[in-house]
Amino acid sequence: xxxxxxxxxxxxxxxxxxxxxxxxxxxxxxxxxxxxxxxxxxxxxxxxxxxxxxxxxxxxxxxxxxxxxxxxxxxxxxxxxxxxxxxxxxxxxxxxxxxxxxxxxxxxxxxxxxxxxxxxxxxxxxxxxxxxxxxxxxxxxxxxxxxxxxxxxxxxxxxxxxxxxxxxxxxxxxxxxxxxxxxxxxxxxxxxxxxxxxxxxxxxxxxxxxxxxxxxxxxxxxxxxxxxxxxxxxxxxxxxxxxxxxxxxxxxxxxxxxxxxxxxxxxxxxxxxxxxxxxxxxxxxxxxxxxxxxxxxxxxxxxxxxxxxxxxxxxxxxxxxxxxxxxxxxxxxxxxxxxxxxxxxxxxxxxxxxxxxxxxxxxxxxxxxxxxxxxxxxxxxxxxxxxxxxxxxxxxxxxxxxxxxxxxxxxxxxxxxxxxxxxxxxxxxxxxxxxxxxxxxxxxxxxxxxxxxxxxxxxxxxxxxxxxxxxxxxxxxxxxxxxxxxxxxxxxxxxxxxxxxxxxxxxxxxxxxxxxxxxxxxxxxxxxxxxxxxxx
Numbered sequence: 451x452x453x454x455x456x457x458x459x460x461x462x463x464x465x466x467x468x469x470x471x472x473x474x475x476x477x478x479x480x481x482x483x484x485x486x487x488x489x490x491x492x493x494x495x496x497x498x499x500x501x502x503x504x505x506x507x508x509x510x511x512x513x514x515x516x517x518x519x520x521x522x523x524x525x526x527x528x529x530x531x532x533x534x535x536x537x538x539x540x541x542x543x544x545x546x547x548x549x550x551x552x553x554x555x556x557x558x559x560x561x562x563x564x565x566x567x568x569x570x571x572x573x574x575x576x577x578x579x580x581x582x583x584x585x586x587x588x589x590x591x592x593x594x595x596x597x598x599x600x601x602x603x604x605x606x607x608x609x610x611x612x613x614x615x616x617x618x619x620x621x622x623x624x625x626x627x628x629x630x631x632x633x634x635x636x637x638x639x640x641x642x643x644x645x646x647x648x649x650x651x652x653x654x655x656x657x658x659x660x661x662x663x664x665x666x667x668x669x670x671x672x673x674x675x676x677x678x679x680x681x682x683x684x685x686x687x688x689x690x691x692x693x694x695x696x697x698x699x700x701x702x703x704x705x706x707x708x709x710x711x712x713x714x715x716x717x718x719x720x721x722x723x724x725x726x727x728x729x730x731x732x733x734x735x736x737x738x739x740x741x742x743x744x745x746x747x748x749x750x751x752x753x754x755x756x757x758x759x760x761x762x763x764x765x766x767x768x769x770x771x772x773x774x775x776x777x778x779x780x781x782x783x784x785x786x787x788x789x790x791x792x793x794x795x796x797x798x799x800x801x802x803x804x805x806x807x808x809x810x811x812x813x814x815x816x817x818x819x820x821x822x823x824x825x826x827x828x829x830x831x832x833x834x835x836x837x838x839x840x841x842x843x844x845x846x847x848x849x850x851x852x853x854x855x856x857x858x859x860x861x862x863x864x865x866x867x868x869x870x871x872x873x874x875x876x877x878x879x880x881x882x883x884x885x886x887x888x889x890x891x892x893x894x895x896x897x898x899x900x901x902x903x904x905x906x907x908x909x910x911x912x913x914x915x916x917x918x919x920x921x922x923x924x925x926x927x928x929x930x931x932x933x934x935x936x937x938x939x940x941x942x943x944x945x946x947x948x949x950x951x952x953x954x955x956x957x958x959x960x961x962x963x964x965x966x967x968x969x970x971x972x973x974x975x976x977x978x979x980x981x982x983x984x985x986x
Contacts, residue, residue, distance in 0.1 A: 468608025479598025485591035505542020513550025571600035640677020711753035
C-alpha cells in the first residue's frame, strides 16, 4: 500500500470522525438544552398552539432553541397521543419545526466556516466538562450545553480538514449527474443518510463541508439538503408506532408535508440559482455555503406560508387517510411525557376522566335496564385502570414542584376510588335489581340514578361549578336513608313480612347503593382538586 493511499484513508477517517464529533456534540447540546429549557418549551408548545400560525411560530422557536426538530415533533406526537392537544393544533408545530431546524445550518455556515471556531472551542469544552462534573442542576446542564456546543465546531473543523485532503478523490462526478433523474437520486441519497444518522443537522453540516471542499456541486448540495428534510420525518413516524390514531396522524402529517415541500423545493432549484446569480453574480464563488442555507430556509418558509391557510383541509385529508378507531378504550399514556411531571399528570387526568365516564355509564345501565347499551367491558376496564395506575406510579415530581405533588395525591385518591367503583360494578348485579324492584328502596335507588345521570351530564357539559356540591348533597341524602331503611328491613323480618334471605338481599342492596354514591362523590371531589391545582 503506497503513501498516497494511506493519506487518503487517513483523510476519510478524519472526515468521518469529524462527523461523529458533530453528531456527539449535537446530542450533548440538545440534552443540555432540554434540561435547561425542556419544561418551559413543552409548556410553551401546549400554551401557544391555539391557532396554526401561533403553533408554527412556537414550533420554529422551540426547534431553534432545542436544536432538534425531532424533539419538537416527537413532543407534539406525545401530546396528541395523550389527549393534551388536538391533532389540528399539532399541525402548526409540525410545520414550524422545519423552519427552526434551519438555524443549525446558519450556525454552521456563519460560525463554523466564516469564523472557524474549532480551535477556540477547546477551552469551552473544558469549561463545560468542569461545570458538568462539579456542579448540579442548571449549572451542570449549562456545562453540558457548552461542551456539546464546542464539540459541534471541533467536529466541523475535523470534517473540513478531512474533506480538504480528499480533493480529487471525491468530486461532483462521483454523484449522479445534474439532471432531473440525477437530482431525484441525490434527494433519495440525502433522505437515506438522515435516516441512518437520525440527524438532518449532521447531514446539512456534512453537505456544507463537502460543498466548501469542492467535493460536490451547488446543485447537488441543494438536492441533498432537500432529501435530508424528508429523511428527518422518520423519527416522528417511528414515535407513532403503537400509538393512538391521533398520534399516528401527527407523524404521517410530518412525512406528507415534508414530501410536499421537498417536491416544491426540487422544482425551485433552477429558478433559485438563476435569480441568485442575476442579483448576486459572485454568490456561488464567494458564499456558496450561505447561499445553501438560505435556500434551505427559503423553501421551508415558503412551505409554511403556503400550507397555513389550508391547515383545516390538510387535517381533513389526513383524517380521511387515517380514520378514527371508534372504540372508547383507545387510550394512550405517552412515556415521553414522564420527563415533565405536570404534563404527565394532565395526561393521567384526561385518561381518568374517560375511565370515569365509562364506569358511570355502566352504572347507569345497571340501574336502568333501558340503558343497557351503555355497559362497559369491565375486564378491559380493569386492564386500563391498572395501566393508568402503573403510569401514575412512574411519575416523579421534581424537588420543588409542590403543586405537582399535591395534584398527584388527588389523582392517587381518584384512581383508588375508581378501582373500588369498578369492584362495585363487578359485584352481583342482583343488588341493583333488588334496589330497583323493592318498593322500600325506590327512593334510595332514584337518588343514586339521578346523581349518576347528573354527573354524566355535567362532565359532558364541562360544568364543574356545582358537580362536587351536588354529588356531596346526593351522597348525604342517600346516607340519611341507610339507617332508617335497615331498621325497616329488620322490623319486616321480625313481623314475618319477609324472610331472612330476602332481607339480606335488601341490606346488600342498601350497602351497594351507599358505597357507589360515596365513591362517586369522592372521585368528583379529588378530580376537582386536581383540576384546580392546574390553575384552570
